[in-house]
Amino acid sequence: MAGSCTRAASAPEAVRRCPPAVERCARARILAVIRRSTVPEDPAHAENTLAWLLRLAPEADCALRIAALAHDIDRALPEGERVRRADFDDYDAFKAAHARNGARVLEGILRGCGAPGPLIREACRLVALHEFGGDPRADLLRDADSLSFYETNLPLYLAREGEAEALRRARWGYGRLSPRARDLLATIRHGEAAVDRIIARCAEPGRP
Ligand SMILES: [Fe+2]
Numbered sequence: 001m002a003g004s005c006t007r008a009a010s011a012p013e014a015v016r017r018c019p020p021a022v023e024r025c026a027r028a029r030i031l032a033v034i035r036r037s038t039v040p041e042d043p044a045h046a047e048n049t050l051a052w053l054l055r056l057a058p059e060a061d062c063a064l065r066i067a068a069l070a071h072d073i074d075r076a077l078p079e080g081e082r083v084r085r086a087d088f089d090d091y092d093a094f095k096a097a098h099a100r101n102g103a104r105v106l107e108g109i110l111r112g113c114g115a116p117g118p119l120i121r122e123a124c125r126l127v128a129l130h131e132f133g134g135d136p137r138a139d140l141l142r143d144a145d146s147l148s149f150y151e152t153n154l155p156l157y158l159a160r161e162g163e164a165e166a167l168r169r170a171r172w173g174y175g176r177l178s179p180r181a182r183d184l185l186a187t188i189r190h191g192e193a194a195v196d197r198i199i200a201r202c203a204e205p206g207r208p
Contacts (some may be wrong), residue, residue, distance in 0.1 A: 011061055011137065015122040018062030018115070025113035030070045030106070037076035041156045045072065048152040052144035056180075060140070063119055066110070067126035067141055074102035091172065095131040103128040132176065143181040146173045150188050155195050163194070170202035 034046050050068040053060050060068075074082050075098065083101050088094035103124040110120040129138035130145055149157075150170070158166040177185060182203070189196050 011063065011122065012118070015063050015118045016061040018066075018119055022110075022113050022115045022119070023062055023066065026066050026110055026115065027069060029109045029113065030066070030073060033073055033105070033109075034070075034076045036078075039075055041153045042072060042076055045148055045152045046070070049141075049144050049148040052147045052151075053141065056144055057140055063122040063126060064137060064141060066106070066119075066123045067130065068144055070106045070109070070123070071099075071102060071127050071130040071141065071145055073105050073127075074098045077101075077105065092132075099128050099131045102130075139178060142176060143178050146177050147181055147184055147188070149173050150185055150199055154198065155190060155192060158195055158198065163198070167198050167201060170198050174202040 031043070031046065034042050037043070046069050049071060050065060053064060053068040057064070076082070083094065083098045085091075085094050088097065106127050107120055107124045110123060115123075126138055126141050129135075130141045133139035133142040150173070154166065154170065157169060161169070174182070174185070185199065185203070188199060190199075
């Protein structure tokens with residue numbers, strides 16, 4: 001597993017190259033935006049997605065680390081700038097638009113931090129793909145994001161959205177987990193019956 005993990009995170013040197021000052025700048029500016037999110041779990045989710053990324057791939061490079069922190073930055077934007085669920089009939093189309101808008105915002109932040117072009121392109125590409133994956137690196141970010149939803153977001157999501165919507169969202173997330181991430185999901189328990197029941201039910205046979 002560790003070997004496949006290492007390959008999953010490998011990238012050309014031009015992409016991995018990340019001056020420490022650039023990463024510090026990117027991190028500070030990304031978190032400054034996310035702290036203003038109206039979704040209370042967003043700051044913790046950004047850090048927890050990065051933590052899951054580093055658990056799945058301890059050697060994850062700078063583009064992956066920045067993308068993990070920034071992947072949901074769209075959701076933290078002011079009204080009128082963020083993608084709204086109400087504007088989409090289809091949940092997947094909403095998620096894809098959310099990811100693309102996040103990539104656009106991240107590009108501006110990274111340019112402002114003086115990031116090298118290949119790093120900007122790769123970090124933004126990963127954010128644009130974070131909901132659905134598509135290659136080993138994007139799949140890695142999608143798994144980290146998904147696992148963090150169950151660990152960090154789900155209790156607040158359930159309290160805010162109710163059981164039916166939380167179960168729908170949990171099942172949608174389960175459908176995009178890799179087999180390895182599904183095994184790790186089985187280790188996440190909150191000690192709150194209502195939350196743990198949703199985690200258990202999202203993996204029921206015959207469900208998406
Ligand atoms: Fe996320």
